[in-house]
Amino acid sequence: MIKGRIDSHQARAWLEGYRAADAVIAAERQRRLPSLTQAEARAEFERLWEIWDASPKDGDFVALDRARAAFLVARRRKFDLASQHNRTIHERSL
Secondary structure (H helix, E strand, O other): OOOOOOOHHHHHHHHHHHHHHHHHHHHHHHHHHHHOOHHHHHHHHHHHHHHHHHOOOOOOHHHHHHHHHHHHHHHHHHHHHHHHHHHHHHHHHO
């Protein structure tokens, strides 16, 4: 639960950051997927299949939600690190 108010400027900046990240991810996906060799595509498919095959088949959506949350947290940490790195580079160039 969030206590207090959220600054609208910070909220907008946060949302813009996510929009920008989504655009980068989509562009990377469009660039990367067609460039995979047949062997690379097959290996990626097999890794995904192994994850699916190892997952519970009884509709354990709670576990799936937990895994998704863990993925999103890890992705957010990567974005935060990238943002800090870019900010440092920008500050050094001033």
